[in-house]
Amino acid sequence: MSENGISGINRREFLAMVAAAEGAFILGFWVPPRANAQTAPRAVWYEESATPEINAWIVISPDDTVTIRIAQSELGQGVWTSNAMMVCEELQCDWTKVRPQYASANRDARERAPEWTLKVMGKGATDPKGGGEPGFGNRDRTGVGGIPDSLYRRMRTNAASSVKDGRYYLQLAGAEARERLLLAAAELWSVPVAELTAKDSIITHAPSGRTTTYGQIAGRAARTPHPNPETITIKSPDQWTLMGTERKNLDVPAKVTGSTIYGIDVRVPGMKWAAVKACPVYGGTVKSYKFDAIRQLPGVRSAVQFPIPDPALTRGRIFSGGVAVIADTWYQARTALDRMPIEWEIPPEHAAFSTANMREALVASLDRPGRVRVNQGNVDDAFARAAKVVEATYSTPYLPRARMEPGNATVLVTDNRVDIWIGDQSPQETRFSAAKITGIAEENVYLNLCHLGGGFGRNGNGPQAEQALMIANAHRGTPIHLLWTREEDFIGTTYRAMGMARLKAGLDAEGWPIALEVRTAMQEDGFGPESSFDVASRYHVPNYRFSNHTTKFHVPVGTRRGIGQAAHEFYRESFMNELAHAAGMDPYRYRRELIARTSLPYKDDMIRALDLAAEMSGWGKALPRGTARVIALEERGAETNRMATISAMVHTVSVSREGKVRLERVDVAHDTGFSLVNPLSVKKQIEGQIVWFYNDAMHQANTIKDGHIVENNFNAFKLSRIDENPPDINIRFFKTGHWLLGMGHDRATSVQSAIGDAIFQITGKRFRDLPFGGHDLSWT
Amino acid sequence: MAFDLNVNGTRHTIDADQQTPLLWVIRDHVGLTGTKFSCGIGQCGACTVHVDGQPVRSCSVPAAMAIGKRITTIEGVSPDGNHPIQVAWKEFDTPQCGYCQSGMIMSALALLQRRPNPSDADINTAVTNACRCGTYHRVRQAIHLAADLMKDGRR
Secondary structure, eight states, X not given: OOTTXXXXXXXXXXXXXHHHHHHHIIIIIISSSSOOOOOOTTOOOOOOOSSOEEETTEEEOTTOOEEEEEOSOOSSSOHHHHHHHHHHHHHTOOGGGEEEEEOOHHHHHHSBOOXXXXXXXXXXXXXXXXXXXXXXXXXXXXXXXXXXXXXXXOOOOOTTOHHHHHHHHHHHHHHHHHHHHHHHHHHHHTOXXXXXXXXTTEEEETTTTEXXXXXXXXXXXXXXXXXXGGGOOOOOGGGOSSTTSOOOOTTHHHHTTTOOXXXXXXXXXXXXXXXXXXXXXXXXXXXXXXXXXXXXSTTEEEEEEEOOOOGGGTTTOOOOOEEEEEESSHHHHHHXXXXXXXXXXXXHHHHTOOHHHHHHHHHHHHHSOOEEEEEESOHHHHHHTOSXXXXXXXXXXXXXXXXXXXXXXXXXXXXXXXXXXXXXXXXXXXXXXXXXXXXXXXXXXXXXXXXOSOOSSGGGSOSHHHHHHHHHHTTTTSOEEEEOOHHHHHHHSOBBOOEEEEEEEEEOTTSXXXXXXXXEEEETTOSOXXXXXXXXXXXXXXXXXXXXXXXXXXXXXXXXXXXXXXXHHHHHHHHHHHHHHHHTOOHHHHHHHHHHTSOOTTHHHHHHHHHHHHHHHTTTSOOOTTEEEEEEEEEESTTSSSSBEEEEEEEEEEEOTTOOEEEEEEEEEXXXXXXOSOHHHHHHHHHHHHHHHHHXXXXXXXXXXXXXXXXXXXXXXXXXXXXXXXXXXXXXXEOOSSOBOOOSSSSSTHHHHHHHHHHHHHHSOOOOBSOOTTSOOOOO | OOEEEEETTEEEEEOSOTTSBHHHIIIIIIOOOSSOOSXXXXXXXXXXXXXXXXXXXXXXXXXXXXXXXXXXXXXXXOSSSOSHHHXXXXXXXOOSSOTTHHHHHHHHHHHHHHOSSOOHHHHHHHOOOOOSSOOXXXXXXXXXXXXXXXXXXXX
C-alpha cells in the first residue's frame, strides 16, 4: 500500500490515467462548467441553455421549447411531470413544448431563493387560494433537511412532499415568468400590459391583432425585471386548467426505448469501475486483503481499502468498512474482487446478533417500563371494569427498499473540484459528504442528478456516495464509477427496523373499547415510534396509553417507504379487526362508529372514505366460501386540521384450500384534498403501493444470522410478479376541504392487515407476524 | 480473443473474454445501456434481451452463447420508439421508475411474437419480470393493447 491508500498502480499508469482524465476534463467538464456525461441519442440529460433564463426555473428557447428545471429527483413518482405542470399552469405555455431538466444542486446551495418565493401565501392548509402549509423540516448546512432559503427552496425528495411543499413557489415561478413575458411584449409594442393576454405560449394584443410567441420575446423578458413581484398571486384549484387533469409522464417515452440515463448508465471519458465488498456484519472492517492474488487479472488496476463511512455523514448510522477493486470494466473488477482473499475484523457483540435473540430482546423490552408518550384518562381503572379484554402481539421484520437499480455513484475528484453523477434523493447531503471526505470546498462540488431506478427513501440511505467519494479521493484525476452487486446492495441499504407491538383493549358489555394500551418495541434509533400511534388512536377510546420500548441493535435503520406508519397501521388495523370480531360486530360499522364518536377535525372525511370504499366493494354482499372482504382506514394527519391524506380500502382476498392467498380486488376511496395535481400519477402510485404492501404482507423479510443479513438477493428475498397482482383495482377520488399531505409512501398499507384478517376469516388461523407467506394457510 | 456479435442488426467486434455475461458485453463493450443490471442471478429479468427471438436473462449467460445469433435489445425494438408495444406502453403511462421496463418489454414482446393473442394466464407464465414500483396492473393492460395494435398490422 502506498501512502494515499492506492495499491497496485505504478507511477506511469497513474500519470496516464490522470492525463486521460484531464483531457476529458477539458473536453467534457470545463466548458460548459457543468459536467456532461453520456450523450446517448434522445437521452434525458443535462444541457446548458443557449438562451438566458427568465427565472431559475424557466428557460424559453427561440423555438418555444420551455425548459423547466426540477429540483426533485424522478424515481418513478412522476415529479418531473407534476412539478412541470405546476409551473406550466401559471406560465400559460404550450404543454407539448415543455422539457423538464434537473436543477443544479451546486447553484441551489450558492444562490438565495427569490424573495417572492419565501413567504407562503394564504391562511394555511384549509385555504384553497393559498400555498398550503409546506414543511421544510430542520433546515441546516449539512443538507439533511435542506439548506436554509436555498435557490430552489427544497432540493430533496422525501416524505411524499414534492407536490405539497413545492406547489406554491412553483406556481409563483410560472406566474412571475408569465408576467415578465407580458411586460416585455407591452414594452416592445408600447401598449398597456393590461391589454395583453397569454395562452399556449402566444401573447396577443387584441386591439391591434398583434401576436408574438414566448420564444420570440423570451430574450427581452429575461432582461425585464418585475417591478413588484410580491404582488403576484397564484391560481386556486377552481381556476386550474392543466393542474388537476391526467397528464402522461413526460419521461415515459424515454423509458420505453431504454434511453433514460440512470446513475448506472453514466459514462465519463477515462472512467474506471469499482466493485466493492463491505464487511457483511455492520460495524466490521477489513483486517487484511491480498491484492497480489488478483493484480494480474485482466483489466485490474488497483485495490483500495476504505473505513466505515463517518457516521456524521450518514445520519449517525454505522455501516461497514470494506475494500474496492478498480478495473477497466465492472465485470472485471467484480470477478477479481470475488477471487481476492479478504479477512474481516468483526465486532463480536455484533456477530452475536441473530433474529431469534433480537426478537427475544424486543419481547423482553415490552415487559419493561417504556417511554410513555400518550396517557389519556385512566387506563388501569378502565381495564378493571372491562367486560372483556383482548390482547394481541404483532411483529414486522427488517425490510429494505430493494430498489431495482443497485447502489452506484460516479465520482471524479481533482485537486480543487468534485463532480458526482448519481441518482440521489438528497443531493445537498451528498455534496456535504463530498466536501468533508475530500477536503474540497463545498462550493466546488458539482452533483449531477440522474433518474433513479427506484428510490423508496433516500435511495436506500446507504453509503454508496460516501464509498465512491472515498475511493475516488484515493484516485484523484480518474473518474470512478462504483457499482454494488445486488448482494452488496443488501449490505449498503438501511432497513426499516424490526418492530413489535402489543395491543390490549378492554371492551364494555356492548363490545366498544373503553381502554386501550399500546406498547411498541423497536431498536432505539428505529424510525417508527415517532409515527402514528404517538398522537392518538384514531378510533375513539376514552382511556388510552401508548409507550415505546427500545433496545439496542446494530442494523442501520432508515426511511423506508411508509416509514413507521406502514408497520403501525398494520398493528392498528389488524387489532381493530380483532376487536370487531370479539365484539361480534361488522368491522366496517365498528370503525365507522368509533370514528364518529371522536372529535377529530377530519372525522367526516374519514367516515366518507369508509362509506365510499364499502359501497364500491359491495360490502355485505355474499361471497363464495374461501373469499373475504376486509376494510381499513388509512390516514395521515387526520388528527390535525392541517394537511392530511385520507383513504379507505376494501380488499377482497381469497385463500384456496391448499393455502394459496390471492388478492382478488382492491376498492380504494381516496381523498384529493382541494385537488390533485396529476391524478394519473396518483393512481399509479396507489397501484404501485398495493404491490409494495402486498409484498410486505406476503413475502418479504430480512433475517439476521451471526450479525449479517441473510436474504441478500431476489432468490431468497422474494418480489411478487404479475401473476400475483390483483386483477381488479378500482380507485375513486373524493374532494375534501384541505390540501393533501402527499401520497407517495403510506397508501395501501392496509393490504397487510386485510390479508391477515382474510386468512383468519377463511381458515380460522390467526397470524400476527409478517410476512404471512411462510405459514401453512391450508384449510378444510 | 476478439469475437463478433450481431446486436440489433449491427456486427460488433468485441474484445473481451467470451465467458463475460452477455449483459456486460452489451452494456460495456457494445455500449447499449438500455438493458439493465439488477440481481445478476437471472431472477428479476431486468436484463432480458432476445437471442434469435427467445427471451434470455443476459446477466446469466456467457456472451459465447450468442455468437452467430441475432441479439435484440430494447434499443433494437424500433427505430423511433413507436413499435406497437412501445405505443401501448406509453398509452397506459406504464413505467414508473422505468428501470425494469426494458426487460419487461422484451419479455412481453417475445410472448406476443410467439402468441399474438395472449391470455392473462399466458402473460402470467411468460412475463416473470420483477417490478419494484408495482406497474403490473398497467403492464398487463399494455400487453393486451399491444396485441390488438400488432394484429392491426401496424408492425
